[in-house]
Structures are given as structure tokens and as C-alpha cells.
Amino acid sequence: MNIIAILNHLGVFFKEEPIHQLQASLESKGFQVVYPVDVQDLLKLIEKNPRVTGVIFDWDKYSLGLCKEIHDRNEKLPIFAFANDQSTLDIHLADLRLNVHFFEYRLGMADDIALKMGQATQDYQDTILPPFTKALFKYVEEGKYTFCTPGHMGGTAFQMSPAGSIFYDFYGPNAFKADVSISMPELGSLLDHSGPHKEAEEYIARTFNADRSYIVTNGTSTANKIVGMFSAPAGSTVLVDRNCHKSLTHLMMMSDVTPIYFRPTRNAYGILGGIPQSEFLPETIHAKVAATPGAKMPRYAVITNSTYDGLLYNTGFIKENLETPFIHFDSAWVPYTNFSPIYEGKCGMSGDAIPGKVVYETQSTHKLLAAFSQGSMIHIKGEVEEETFNEAFMMHTSTSPQYGIVASTEIAAAMMRGNTGKRLIKDSIDRAISFRKEIKYLREQSEGWFFDVWQPDNIDSVECWKLDPKDAWHGFKDIDDNHMYLDPIKVTLLTPGMGSDGQLLGSGIPASLVSKFLDERGIVVEKTGPYNLLFLFSIGIDQSKAMQLLRALTEFKRAYDLNLSIKKMLPALYNEAPHFYEGMRIQELAQAIHELTIKYRLPELMFKAFDVLPEMKMTPHAAWQQELAGNVEEVPLQQMVGRVSANMILPYPPGVPLVLPGEVVTDASRPVLDFLQMLCDIGAHYPGFETDIHGLYRQADGSYTVKVLR
Template sequence: MNILAIMGPHQAYYKDEPIRELDSALQVQGFQTIYPRDAADLLALIEHNPRVCGVIFDWDEYSLDLCSEINQLNEYLPLYAFINTHSSLDVSINEMRMALWFFEYALNAAEDIAQRIRQYTDEYLDSITPPLTKALFTYVKEGKYTFCTPGHMAGTAYQKSPVGTLFYDFFGANTLKADISISVTELGSLLDHSGPHLEAEEYIARTFGAEQSYMVTNGTSTSNKIVGMYAAPAGSTVLVDRNCHKSLTHLLMMSDIIPIWLTPTRNALGILGGIAKREFTRDSIALKVAQTPRASWPVHAVITNSTYDGLLYNTQYIKETLDVPSLHFDSAWVPYTHFHPIYAGKSGMSGERIPGKVIYETQSTHKLLAAFSQASLIHIKGDYDEQTFNEAYMMHTTTSPNYPIVASIETAAAMLRGNPGRRLITRSVERALHFRREVQRLREESDSWFFDIWQPDGIDEAMCWPIQPGEEDWHGFADADADHMYLDPIKVTILTPGMSEQGEMAQEGIPAALVARYLDQRGVVVEKTGPYNLLFLFSIGIDKTKAMGLLRGLTEFKRAYDLNLRIKNMLPDLYAEDPDFYRHMRIQDLARGIHSLIRQHDLPRLMLQAFARLPEMVLTPHQMFQQQVKGNVETIELGELEGRVSANMILPYPPGVPVVMPGERITHDSRPVLDFLLMLCSIGVHYPGFETDIHGATLTEDGRYLVRVLRDDGIV
């Protein structure tokens, strides 16, 4: 990170010669110098090359205008203005806050100036490096000998083995040297929140608008359990989003608490629409409490924000309306909402404190920001018992945390600070909008069919689009609440032909699973596949190359589909799964067959019924898990599940949310839940390679799905 941009030469000897001398001196200091053609070229260079660590320019020619434009890109970047005896220094107090230094044009002064620039550059790099990461870098550079864990000793052990050297060379020396023991006292402690770890958590809290933040190294699955273990005592009642992440179901299995479900809506496409406003009212909760055995007034609530499909809540309404002392927003998929104005009022940490309430927000730092896998954050706003909370934290946190993961959490936060951070998120939104427009353009230019996008008409302006009631029917939610849910522009849902947002089935269709398999063979991995929709996440790591690769994949699929290529040629991986079955089949035959099967089962109606009628809770998830531990379970085929109490959570992909919780029984009234599962399974029975992935069920070699249930003679 030693690139300096020099604006020149200036066609004046008394200026050119000192700059030439300075160029040579800077190279001795280890800098690489580059010469942009003009101010526009310089600004583009800074915007697209974050390794630029300073700008040298002529004050008389560029003055404060250039400084201000650079400041909009990176207010921390050092600026070096060269002046002469006649230069005018009309600089205000505000402008002097810039990282701006002045030097005079003079011969034989280059070495001293280069040393100063090296000093200011080092200060700049030091200022943008967050505290724990800085301490870790320093420790690695010191190269101390340790006689503690981990056993690979900064990678030394790997270099004593042939296979170990392969591992060492792949990951690199610094990665292994940074994998250190909690015994290294100068880095403080993740468990005690001391030293650089404490500084890092304070730094992160300031960055994300929280009062307190905790770094978690085993993903938001663990963050969710930590919050729940502290906020919900044994025997208490908790409001839980029915479309919760499975980690929250595991929390319910671990803790002896009673769940009351808040049921979200969904449209015919299977897109989750969030929990209706009425569900948050005191009257609605009172009715649920009255209908739930052993339930008391809830002490805690968990809301998924955003939904898997990218819908964000007006969180202020929920905070003010929901009558519970403790409120947790599971925001695993939206760690960036604090850093762009379109997300104002749509995150857990937005706004001020709510009197009498503690607000928690958990975020998967690794999902859509630049952090290692398993990197997660807990943010808190409100009064809580830090010592007791930390006990819950330590219950789920290893005493041997991975320091590179911890440093990546802090670095992800540092990347979002100031103008550079806002620009990162802005570019992410802009790339998503550009991609959406390109798909629209190709659809309009197509002479037959092309993919569509789930979005309103007219998307020129960057915003979160409201899911409003009334005449706007693009979203397909018949009973939408006003000013309640909003579509995040970076969550792009591509629609394939075959089903409308209102659930009308066309005569012909292209199930999305075909497109997903085609894209996967071309190196494009889909985040989520529904019956006729595909979800893509335009995170800060998506660039134009990746976006164009996706667009090219979609257009190539259309071309191949229109040519009606053989499965053997178009989907060779699928063909290899059952060559005899697919030997003479073409892509349109396959699409027609699966689409016909979906129509036969009337998927839109079945899906809506399946999620509108919850199974009966016979045992709490905790009680059911205790029965499972005691061995009071047996295995049956999925089709026999009606009337039986499920031992496990049953969660099909798609749609990726639980349909049966541990301890629940499918009754005649909730039979559509089972019919929906059986319909998903039937596709794989008819078409090899399209077996449904169902968590909580085991797929046998002969195609049967087995589930575990409470024994008939089990304790209820």
C-alpha cells in the first residue's frame, strides 16, 4: 500500500526538477509513483485503487477544489500541496481539518520531504487500522517464540511434513503466524473483553451505532443463542418469528422456554412477506398467550430482519408497539443497513433508545461484508447486566478463539467508516440497480421470453421499495400493510416463466431449479432457489465482472433452451446422475414435465395453505429434545407423519424455513404442511437429480424420506 499519485509535470523547470528529485527519493523510501493525466483521471484512480496512500499536487493549479473532491472519496487520505513564495493560502478552519500538508518547491530538499511523506503515510495507515488488528499485526511482526498453543507454532510444524508444506504454501505465512493462543497477553482477551479486544468492541459499537457490541467467532447461529440464553429465563415465554433461522429452534431445544409463534405472510411465489402489523399488537399477543398452555406474558421477542428474500421492517413501529422488555432483531443478512440513507429506520440499531426496552441486533459480518466465515456481531442498545450477559457469552464461546476471524470482524467494521465505507455500500446498491435495469432491457428486447425481476415498475432511484397495499400488485401480497415492509435493492430475485406473483400458473413454464443447475455448471452459484424464482445477493464483493457473468449465464440459458438442446449437452452433470433416464430427453421436455407436476399439485394453493396452518404444539422443543435424549423416539416414513409428534425440526430447501418444529404434530387441519413436503419429494421421485434437501429427514438410497417421531408409548 505504497502508491503515491503525483499531479504533474507542470512545464516549469523550477517545479519540474524538484518533483523529479522527489520521485527518486520516494522510490528509495519504498513508494511507487504514478502520474494521472488530469484531475478526473486522479479521482477515478483513487476511487478504484484503494492502495493509493497519498496525492502530491501543485497548489496553484488545483487548490482546494481538488482537495474537496478527494475528501468526498476518502477524508483520511494524505494530501501534499506544493507551493512557491507567491502562492495564496486561503484555507479555512474546516478545510485545515483535511489531512493536508504544504511543501515548498526547492532543489536538494527531496530526501527530507520524502522522509516526511513516509512519516505521514505511516500515520495514515496506522489511523485506518483498527486497534485489535493493529495489535495482531504488531505481534506477528515481532516474531516471538511461544511455547503454548496452537501446536503448529506459527506454521513451523507444517513445514516439517510434505502435505503440511502444501497447506502452508496455500494459506501463507502471515495467516498461520496470526493463529495464536489466548495466552498472548498483549492482545487482551475475547472472553474478558480486555485490552485490544475491548478497544475493538468499543470501536465496532461506535461504527454500527450501538451502545455495546460483542464479537462472536462461531457465526450468528451462536450469537442468537447467546442473546436468547441471557434474555429468556427458564419457564418464560418468548415470541418467535415462525420463519426463524434454525439456530433459534436449537435455542428453544436447549432452553426450557415456551415459544409463541409470530406467523409471517408469504406470496404465491413462496417469497416471505414478513409478520403483519396486527401480530405485534397487545391484543393479538394476549390472545396467543391465552391459547398456549403454560404460557405467560412474553419476556422476549425475536424478529428476522431482513427476511431471506430481502424484505426489511419499519423497525421503529415494532420497537414502539411490541409490549416486551427485550427485543432481538436477527439481522444476519443485513450488516450494512447503518451505512446508507435508504436503510434509515429499517435496522435494529436505528433510532434512539426505547424507554424500558433492551434492543439486540445480531449480524453475520461474513455474509455480505468483508469478513471470514463464522464472523458475527451482537449489538445492544439499552440497559442490561453485563456480567450475566457475559456468562451467556462464555457458555457459547471457545477459550481458543481464532484471532484472524476476530480481526476480520474488526476490519469489516473499519472498512465501513467514513466516506470510503459509505461509497462501498453505495456502489453495491448501484451495481444491483444497474443489473436490474439490464435484465429489464433484455426482457423488453426479447422476441419471445426472458427472465423477469421481482420489483416495482420504475426503479431509477436508489431506495428500498415499499410493499404497499392497494393497486400495486407487483409484490403479490394481497393483505400488505402500509409503510411496514420494504424490498432491499441488493437482494435481486429473478423470476422464471411459469407462475405470476398472484399464483396464476401458465400452461408452459421453466422451473427455477433448471436454471440454477445450468448456472452452477458455469461457475455461478445461486443463493436460494424457489419454484420459479432465484435469489442473488449483490454484496460489496460483487463487481461488474461477476454481474456480467450472471447476465451472460441467463442469456446463454435462454439460447440453449430455445434451441431445445439435449440434457446430455446442456446439463451434463444432471445427465451423469441417471444416463438411462435422460438419454433422449431435451431441456424443454424436462421443463414441461416438472412444470406439469407442479401444476398437478397446485403448488401456489398448497404452499399458501402449508404456511397458514401451523401444526399443533404437543411438547415444547426443549421437552421434545429431552425425550429424544432419553431414546423415546422412532423412525417412520415421511408420508406417515400425520398424527405423530415430530422429534426434529423439518426444514425443506426451498423455501429454507422450518415447516415443522420439534414437538409438533401434524393434524388433519394442518395436513397441507405434509402435502407440501410430499409434493417437494415427488419431484425427485419422478426426475433424478431434483431430490429436495430436507433438514430433519433422511433420504435413503431407494428414495424414501425418513423422519424421527416421538414413540407412541412416549411421554406426552
């Protein structure tokens, strides 16, 4: 809906009556007219209601200062200034960029002025809409009748059956009209990067400070494979973050490359740390190449930035020191870093291109910007052979891409442009910092225990907070200075049970209990560790959602302190195993799980499991080929020592591979197996607490098997 805001407290007839006539004329054209009470009310209306398409005010009263205030919030928004013919337009040539339209107070001119305002608001909408989306909207409005794919032709096929009609009504007509065939020449081609698709990718590249950008319609898992397929031909050696996403493991299974791993750190909470600076230095890489059979000097390196828990690198150091022609930052979780100064120097597209090197950044647009699922982007800084790169792109891209995903990815870029996008990210950062402070305040005010936050002691400055080697709060030992930084919008809450030194306390509240409690109240936690919970304060989290989370956390404390029954406090968990949980209370369950983690020495075991690497007997690609040939068998989990794993094995959370295809768990890497067994045992002891472990297969008797090569 188009909304026009009128800031008008004039109190004189010759000004009031023309405005009343103008309101009637605007409303007849479909505009909604609202009257803010003062300047601050108007500015808040613009900030909080993006459907405002214009502002009317009295130049005699407010003048240029108000224009600049509006411009700071949305530099494209049309401003309509009214003045009588005695007014002095004290405005300079440079101020005309403020998009001000001037009118006089005259009776009988309302229809003509409303027409001009309608044209200005239409120009505004045309200006803020990016090229592909604009072309797609135009195509839908034309209502063409096609005999080519897709066969449902605007949804008509769905409406020919009862079930299809329900489906059609749920999504609405435009969702189907915009699901068009790649055969439409006026929309160009995503595969050929022509027409409006090309314009969209150029628009995105300018927005994200890239030399070249690509829209990917099936997620960053695919974006990662496209980049790796182009940058690492068969027979090459690649440097891979051991904390990589499993899509990069799949890349190594698909392509015959030899991996060498960067070794990241980890603290007692299980929070993923960064890769030490020494791992990027030439002498370290040369030594690893010499120690790896069949390895050559690597040409492609991939680093996860940020880590799952919100740690960002000093990317300038990495780009300058890594001696590989292709450097890839898997930045799935931080597509917003180009839009706030606090991230400068901490993302792949920061700064200028480096001669002789290509820097990639893959981003999940749908994760922390606004786009449909599977919307992703590849950004490139540096020169690549575009025709060859596009072959890698087409290998992984459907010849029938979903145009709604393409448009939503482009719209995400449009939302970030200019002052509006900067304010969106600033508000997100401010909201996260405010939430952090509120948790600290509640902790100080609470009787007994309350949640804590994983962060520095002083968070008054709006920045990415440095992990200082002198500080103890982060729990990482011997870290590099000016290397890792905590993103303020990634909020990790800590539950009782572990001391600041990483030692388990006598009593504790496992974070999984809190996560289940929140889930029952419609709040989904991004990641649950043993005694920590991760929340993402994206642009979609408003103040009401933050308050709901605070309220739910205080409700958990109250219910826990009252020692309510599992049946009452966690009914979904109770229903999974009523006989087991009958009569059990929350404190009993919490302490029982906590004592199990003490028994297994969880922090120590988890640290060792991710600190030691299994031995690579063959590449992931070679192991996968063996599995495809059927040269595999299933064995009990405890019998995998000394056997070559056919699959990757990774527990969620955190979704980081423990064992890769072609690797062998040896006596030296036995903690890997012990950690997996502990996760299985917790699930066996307490129904509903099973860990999702990719690569382990649960049998009918509750035991687990793995696939190994014969």
C-alpha cells in the same frame, strides 16, 4: 503496496525536476508512483484502488476544490500540495481538516520530503487500522517464540511433514503467525473483553450506532443463542418469528421455554413476506398467551429482519408496540444497514434507545460485509447486566478463539467507517439498481421470453421500495401500509411459468434449471425457488461479475430457445443419471417438471403448508429431552400424521421450519405433509432435483422416514 499518485502537468522546469527527483526517492523507499491523466482519472483511481496512500498535486493549478473532492472519497487520505514561494494559500482554518501537507518545489530536497511523506502515509495506515488488528499485526512482527498453545507456534509444526508443508505454503506464514494463544496478555481477552479486544468491541459499537457490541467467532447461529440464553430464562415464554433461522429452533430445544409464534405472510412465488403489524399488538399477544397452555406474558421476542428475500420492516413501529423488555432482530443478512440513509428506520440500531427496553441486532459480518467465515456481531441498544450477559456469551464461545476471525470482523467495521464505507454501500446499491434496469431492458428487447425482476414498476429513486397495499407486483394480499420495504441489493429474478396473479401458466421454466446452468458456469445462486432466483449484490460484486451474470442469463435463453440436449447444456446433471437423460432436451425437461408442479398445484399447496401450523403437543425442549432419552422411532413420512415429531423438519430453500420438535401434523395441517411429499416426488421423478430437507431421512429404496416420539 503503497501507491502515490502525482497529478502533474506543469510543463515548467523548476517544478518538473523536483518532482522527478521526488519520484526517484519515493521509489527507493518502496513506493509505486503513478501519474493520472486528469482530475477525473485521479478520483477514479482513488475510488477503485484502495492501495493508494497519498496524492501529490500542484496547489497553483488545482487548490482547495480538489482537496474536497478527495476528502469526499476518503477523508483520511494524505494530500501533498506543492507550491512555489509566490503562491497564496487561500485556505481557512476549517479546511485544515482536509489532511493537506504543504511543500515547496526545491531541488535537492527530495529525500527529506519523501521521508515526511513516508511518515504521513504510515500515520494514515495507523489511523485506518482498528485497535485489535493493529495489536495483532504488531505481535506477529515481533516474532515471539512461545511454549504455550497453539502447539504449531507460527506454523513450524506444519513444516515438519510433507503434507503439512504443502498446507503451510498454501496459506502463507502470516496466517499461522497470527493464529496465537489466548495466553498473550498484550492482546487482551475476547472472553473477558479486555485490552485490544475491548477496544475492538468499543470501536465496533461506535461504528454500528450501538451502546455495546460483541464479536462472535462462530457465526450468527451462536450469536442468536447467546442473546436468547440471556433474555429468556427457563420457564419463560418467547415470541418467535415462524420464519426464524433454525439456530433459534435449536435455542428453544436447548432452553426450557414456551414458544408463541408470529405468523408471517407468503406469496405465490414462495417469497417470504413479513409479519403483519397486528401480530405485534398487545391484544393479539394476550390472546395467544391465553390460548397456549403454560404460557406467560413473553419477555423476549425475535424477528427476522430482513427476510431471506430482502424485505425490511419499519422497525420503529415494532420497537414502540411490542410489550417485551427484550426485542431481538435477527439481521444476519443485513450487516450494512447503518451505512446508507435508505435504511434509516428499517434496522434494529436505528434511532435512540427506548426506555425500559433492550434492542439486539445480530449480524453475520461474513455474509454481506468482508470478514472470514463465522465472523459475527451482537449489537445492543439499551442497558443489560453485562456480567450475566457475558456468562451467556462464554457458554457458547471457545476458550481458544481464532484471532484471525476476530481481526477480520473488526476490519469489516473499519472498512465501513467514514466516507469510504458509505461509498462502498452506495456503489453496491447503484450497481444492483443498474442490473435491475438492464434485466428490464433486455426483457423489452428480447424476442419471446426473458427473465423478469420482482420489484415495483418505478425504481428510479434510490431507496428501499415500499410494499404498497395498492400495488400488485409483490403478490401479498391485505398487507399493512408503511410496514415492509424491499432492499434494492437483494435481486429476485423471475422465470416464466407463473402469472402475476399467482396462477401457473400452461408452460414454464423452473428456476432450478437456470440455477444448475449458472452453477456450471461458476455462478452460485443464493436461493432458488420454484420460479424465482435470488442474487445478493454485496460490496464484493463488481461490474464485471454483474456483466458475467447478465451474459450467463442470455446464454441460457439462447440455449433454451435452441432446445439443446441435457448432455450438452447441463453436463453435470446428465452425468448424475446418463441413462435417464440420454436424448432428452431442455424444453422437454422444463415442461415435464412444470407439469408436475401443476399437478400438485404448487402455489396453493406451498401457501397452505406455511399458512397452517402443526399443533404443539409439547415444547421443543421437552421433545428434545425425549429424543436424548431414546424415546423415538422412525416411521415412513406418510405415517407421521398424529405423531409427535422429534426433530425439526425444514426444506432448503428457504430453510424455514415446517414442523418443529414437539409438534403434530393433524388433518387440519395436512398440507404440510402434502408439500413435503411433493418435494420428495419431484426428486424421485427427476434425478438431480432432490430437495435438501432437514429432518427427513432418505432410505435405500428412495422412500423417506421421519423421527417421532414413541
